Amino acid sequence: xxxxxxxAQLTDLLNSMFAMDFLDEQFKELQMLEEASGPGxxxxxxxxxxxxxxxxxxxLSVLLNEPVxxxxxxxxxxxxxxxxxxxxxxxxxxxxxxxxxNVCQExxxxxxxxxxxxxxxxxxxxxxxxQTMVQLEQQIQVLDSKQMN
Amino acid sequence: MASGRVVKALVVDDKYLIRKIYxxxxxxxxxxxxxxxxxxxxxxxxxxxxxxDLVLMDKEMKVMNGVEAIRTLKTMGVKEKMVAITxxxxxxxxxxxxxxxxxxxxxxxxxxxxxxxxxxxxLN
Numbered sequence: 001x002x003x004x005x006x007x008a009q010l011t012d013l014l015n016s017m018f019a020m021d022f023l024d025e026q027f028k029e030l031q032m033l034e035e036a037s038g039p040g041x042x043x044x045x046x047x048x049x050x051x052x053x054x055x056x057x058x059x060l061s062v063l064l065n066e067p068v069x070x071x072x073x074x075x076x077x078x079x080x081x082x083x084x085x086x087x088x089x090x091x092x093x094x095x096x097x098x099x100x101x102n103v104c105q106e107x108x109x110x111x112x113x114x115x116x117x118x119x120x121x122x123x124x125x126x127x128x129x130x131q132t133m134v135q136l137e138q139q140i141q142v143l144d145s146k147q148m149n
Numbered sequence: 150m151a152s153g154r155v156v157k158a159l160v161v162d163d164k165y166l167i168r169k170i171y172x173x174x175x176x177x178x179x180x181x182x183x184x185x186x187x188x189x190x191x192x193x194x195x196x197x198x199x200x201x202d203l204v205l206m207d208k209e210m211k212v213m214n215g216v217e218a219i220r221t222l223k224t225m226g227v228k229e230k231m232v233a234i235t236x237x238x239x240x241x242x243x244x245x246x247x248x249x250x251x252x253x254x255x256x257x258x259x260x261x262x263x264x265x266x267x268x269x270x271x272l273n
Binding site: 025089 | 164165166167169170173174176177209236255256257258259
């Protein structure tokens, strides 16, 4: 099957993401749901997550650049990001969100800025891997469809 | 529960991503799913005469939060099963006082959702 090498690549990518704690068991829940609901579900979910995360991280940057930081709003945004990241199994992002909330609750602006940098780094790394994952899935689908026709 | 009857669920959360995930879980379990982006929309669905067998309710939503929505629905006499989706147990007391039937903690696992729905006899 023409898509076999790409499927192997995708498997290797996902295995490495789990091994490096980019992903946790919740992502396996989503993989199981894709098996039931058909191709495209995972791609849609990770795309939605990445869009949400990007928006929240931008908002956090704005909030932390204010002369007087509203730590309540910062916390609310981080709470949202934690919820989204844990719901898709984005383990490292979710863990940094926990650290972020701790420093936020101490009204520690410098700590929040450092945590935001860390979230940005973790999210960017995860985002690149998710983009590769989605591209591989799309290529596999195209090849498998051609094979069937 | 009689087999063949359509079971309906209302998923209430302000994040489309979360509604998508829970909605897909419920479709896999045989539910027909409707979504609401906040508590007020959920309440209005019932006011309009819609009926659901199950409501999954998030807590933090901008227009009407989950606790207030459940309290309102119970006051209206809605008897369908209501499950609160919480981030941690600190939210549980308020939901209990509002009249929720069960809790699930984020991130929700398919097996946990199935287990709760079995206790309500909502699965074919």
